[in-house]
Amino acid sequence: MSDTMLAGRLDLRSGAFAVEEIPVPRPGPGQVRVKVEASGICLSDVHLIDGSLKPVHTQADKITLGHETAGVVDALGPGVPPEWTVGRRVLLQAGERCGTCRSCERFTAPCLRLLTRGVDYDGGWAEYALAGHHTLVALPDDLPFEQAAIIPDAVSTPWSAITLTGRARPARPAGVWGAGGLGAHAVQLLRLVGAAPVIAVDPLEAARRRALDFGADLALDPADPGLRARILAATDGHGLDLALDTAGVPAVREQAVGCLAADGRLVLVGLGPGPLTIGNSIAFSVRHQQILGHYGSEPGHVDELVTLARLGRLDLGRSISGTLPLAEAAAGVERLRKKEGDPVRLVLTP
Structure with a gap:
């Protein structure tokens, strides 16, 4: 050696x-x-x-x-x-x-x-x-x-954001902004915990197709002027119970907040240096919405994911x-x- x-x-x-x-x-x-x-x-x-x-x-x-x-x-x-x-x-x-x-x-x-x-x-x-x-x-x-x-980070970070910080629930709608390294796994993991529908948002057509392959029910372009209306239509007019920003981009966060349901939560998964702003803070407060910071995962989450991969629950x-x-x-x-x-x-x- x-x-x-x-x-x-x-x-x-x-x-x-x-x-x-x-x-x-x-x-x-x-x-x-x-x-x-x-x-x-x-x-x-x-x-x-x-x-x-x-x-x-x-x-x-x-x-x-x-x-x-x-x-x-x-x-x-x-x-x-x-x-x-x-x-x-x-x-x-x-x-x-x-x-x-x-x-x-x-x-x-x-x-x-x-x-x-x-x-x-x-x-x-x-x-x-x-x-x-x-x-x-x-x-x-x-x-x-x-x-x-x-698994540590690319998979465990969204898993922790979904199960711990975001408190995803079965049969409740969830959105993922960004379908790259973190977001593609977030889509798969949201489906694994039973969130429904799962909606992916990404500017790249190839990333949207991948999100659908990974289990998203709907994949949208953030530049679509009808994006919020389409999300409301897919969630019976309620909006998203949980939104994940995996891109770390200020514009993404503002768009995601606008698609939240009452009591909805936006979890900041992707890291970015840009400022965090809320366009309509009164509506945000009245609707009891939350923005939650997130970083990494806990040690036990990696063990969980190794088990899920070993047993074929996670591809x-x-x-x-x-x-x-x-x-x-x-x-x-x-x-x-x-x-x-x-x-x-x-x-x-x-």
Whole structure:
């Protein structure tokens, strides 16, 4: 085994991204080293590289990107529980508790300084990655690495937004703005929990067709002047019980709020730096509507999704739009930025 490896590194001072040779990391106490087999490219990675998204909790000058990672345990640090053995197939949670804030010290509440893999510490765009043993999730042999890798974030974030933050209910209408990496899975997951009808909104015709393939009952163009009327007609005049913004775009949020039912909820799933405004705040208040922020998922959500995929309730095979070698990470980022081929998820395979 070589002492060095390839890694996709972002210079946080200059904003430059490059695949470089760096030392292979050694696991410390409670850590394992994972030989990476697959790591997803997310729109958040694009935003980190273009500078519109900034890491909050790191003092490092450079960071290895990649928060969607699956592979095989390669080496063990001291103090790792015996269930994690060399050769075991695993995926890595997309983040972890900081371990130092007041909530972590008392274990009484969610972490106040949640750390994200590939943002606040080195991630999976590398030949090897380190992970605390508590962030490992065992993989069944029949779940391909490429599909498993995207579960943390691309699938678990909308799953958490739907089941926890958004409180989706069976036979209640739900809408998804954006049918890309997060939104396409949101459509499939809303159908899984019984939301009905499920309505997808996306400006790209190919994305709308994909949403229908993934289980949407209706797919609409946001530029359609009759969009709100069509949503009202599809929901017996009530509007949406739940709307998900997976695009992180201010115009999307304003349009989605206008399609909510009384007591309806808009969940902000996609990250975006734009301002959040409400055109008619009186109507918003009178109708008891809500806008809810959302970020990531809880550890248990990843375990749930692995089980659903293992038992055939969730098909992730259609989600892998292409694979690229790690050395071509920059090309993959550019493909996603330009939406070449309208990808759901592109995956790096070191």
